Amino acid sequence: MADQSAQAPAGAGEVQADGAAPTSNLQESSYDVEVQLSDLQKDKEHPLGSATTFQELGLPHEVLEGLNALKFLKPSKVQEKALPLMLADPPRNMIAQSQSGTGKTAAFVTTVLSRVDFSQASTPQALLLAPSRELARQIQGVITTIGQFIPNLGVSAAIPGSIPRGGTVDKAIVVGTPGTVTDLIRRRQFDTRGLKVLVIDEADNMLDQQGLGDQCSRVKGMLPKTIQILLFSATFPEKVLKYATTFAPSANIIKLKVQELTVKGISQMYMDCPGEADKYEILCKLYGLMNIGSSIIFVKTRESASQIQQSMVRDGHKVSVLHGAYEGSERDALLDEFRTGKSKVLITTNVLARGIDVSTVSMVINYDIPMKGMGDATHDTETYLHRIGRTGRFGRVGVSITFISDKKSFTALHDIAKDLQIDLVALSPDDWDETEKQVQRVIKSSRAQASFVPSAAPGQE
Numbered sequence: 001m002a003d004q005s006a007q008a009p010a011g012a013g014e015v016q017a018d019g020a021a022p023t024s025n026l027q028e029s030s031y032d033v034e035v036q037l038s039d040l041q042k043d044k045e046h047p048l049g050s051a052t053t054f055q056e057l058g059l060p061h062e063v064l065e066g067l068n069a070l071k072f073l074k075p076s077k078v079q080e081k082a083l084p085l086m087l088a089d090p091p092r093n094m095i096a097q098s099q100s101g102t103g104k105t106a107a108f109v110t111t112v113l114s115r116v117d118f119s120q121a122s123t124p125q126a127l128l129l130a131p132s133r134e135l136a137r138q139i140q141g142v143i144t145t146i147g148q149f150i151p152n153l154g155v156s157a158a159i160p161g162s163i164p165r166g167g168t169v170d171k172a173i174v175v176g177t178p179g180t181v182t183d184l185i186r187r188r189q190f191d192t193r194g195l196k197v198l199v200i201d202e203a204d205n206m207l208d209q210q211g212l213g214d215q216c217s218r219v220k221g222m223l224p225k226t227i228q229i230l231l232f233s234a235t236f237p238e239k240v241l242k243y244a245t246t247f248a249p250s251a252n253i254i255k256l257k258v259q260e261l262t263v264k265g266i267s268q269m270y271m272d273c274p275g276e277a278d279k280y281e282i283l284c285k286l287y288g289l290m291n292i293g294s295s296i297i298f299v300k301t302r303e304s305a306s307q308i309q310q311s312m313v314r315d316g317h318k319v320s321v322l323h324g325a326y327e328g329s330e331r332d333a334l335l336d337e338f339r340t341g342k343s344k345v346l347i348t349t350n351v352l353a354r355g356i357d358v359s360t361v362s363m364v365i366n367y368d369i370p371m372k373g374m375g376d377a378t379h380d381t382e383t384y385l386h387r388i389g390r391t392g393r394f395g396r397v398g399v400s401i402t403f404i405s406d407k408k409s410f411t412a413l414h415d416i417a418k419d420l421q422i423d424l425v426a427l428s429p430d431d432w433d434e435t436e437k438q439v440q441r442v443i444k445s446s447r448a449q450a451s452f453v454p455s456a457a458p459g460q461e
């Protein structure tokens with residue numbers, strides 16, 4: 001059985017996508033919630049636990065003020081372990097693995113903010129790369145929030161459409177996607193000579209030769225040779241980790257054991273659907289549960305994402321869809337609506353599988369099980385972990401439900417469970433009362449915790 005133990009929600013909510021998006025729910029912090037979180041953070045073995053305070057880590061006072069404003073009471077384990085190593089002089093490379101939702105972003109953002117010399121505010125000094133525009137914007141938002149007390153703080157987004165031809169990158173910190181960053185450097189719009197730190201988030205995906213590996217190597221080839229390289233992810237398959245150690249030579253390495261990969265607050269369940277054709281009907285039956293918090297439904301292709309969304313809307317449900325076929329500005333608006341709770345059920349593809357931090361997500365549905373390789377030859381354990389990690393952020397609880405409908409999907413889920421050394425809870429499409437009860441037990445407990453919150457942002461509840 002998957003661990004059903006309910007845990008406390010986090011002490012602070014997600015950070016908005018950028019300065020413009022009205023999405024801060026930082027007021028989520030409340031006395032009750034903090035007390036529960038601090039209980040978790042006292043346990044040094046817990047991924048959120050630590051023995052030190054941010055004050056003891058020797059951070060610049062403006063950065064400490066920023067962390068304090070976010071009500072980050074104590075560092076999580078990865079923050080406690082990685083920060084002193086990343087901030088030591090002379091700078092050394094870092095490869096850091098930590099479970100989804102455990103504060104990797106704040107760890108590297110704090111490092112960047114501590115390393116950059118803001119008296120040289122128009123010289124790019126730190127470059128952060130992410131696999132999607134959504135994640136790049138989110139990281140930009142975290143920098144702006146933690147760095148809010150730093151005079152001259154400036155962050156350029158290097159995502160499609162953000163910097164016009166002829167314009168230049170003139171901020172100390174640059175966050176972007178590898179393709180756009182490559183173009184900007186090649187067109188001499190981005191002078192990389194002053195760069196001191198390179199952060200690659202979701203690094204296993206970014207360095208994978210099947211994925212964005214070529215683009216990231218090309219970017220690295222255009223940067224100063226002495227740059228400090230920081231690689232972060234919740235997953236580092238052995239093969240990629242080996243390559244990562246050549247990409248970031250002599251790095252300090254923080255790695256998880258297999259048994260540590262899953263987040264205990266996420267109740268992992270599966271639904272044995274009679275056949276592929278029944279999945280849609282079962283999804284619609286689950287709709288009532290999806291609205292208790294917010295939910296993300298992952299499907300394999302953009303086409304099926306749009307089709308399922310249209311069918312659900314026709315059937316009277318309120319569901320939005322986001323995938324790579326949409327224009328950048330539409331994507332930004334769709335995600336902002338989801339963050340603020342204006343839309344509560346989002347159908348998407350793997351474009352949102354990694355990194356996206358929306359604290360209200362209490363349910364993730366794998367409508368299509370994640371597969372990889374030519375012709376979807378094999379199960380994709382890493383993508384499974386990242387997808388379900390969109391819920392259960394920083395001590396919150398959540399549910400993931402993976403649909404299986406045939407031998408191939410059954411075998412894939414079996415292999416994922418074996419890789420992760422976990423058992424999943426079976427849900428039955430024939431005993432709907434019991435299914436609802438099982439899911440509600442978890443989701444309602446997360447809602448009960450959230451209802452301690454006195455002043456959640458409008459639409460969050």
Ligand SMILES: Nc1ncnc2c1ncn2[C@@H]1O[C@H](COP(=O)(O)OP(=O)(O)OP(=O)(O)O)[C@@H](O)[C@H]1O
Pocket residue numbers: 010011012013014015071072073074075076079098099100101102103104105106233234354355356357359389393394
């Ligand atoms: N020390 C802290 N105290 C309280 N909340 C924190 C702390 N550090 C981070 N958080 C919050 O925890 C949430 C998850 O953090 P973050 O998005 O950095 O996770 P992550 O490890 O990068 O996850 P993923 O693997 O999904 O990318 C965020 O909403 C963040 O604001």
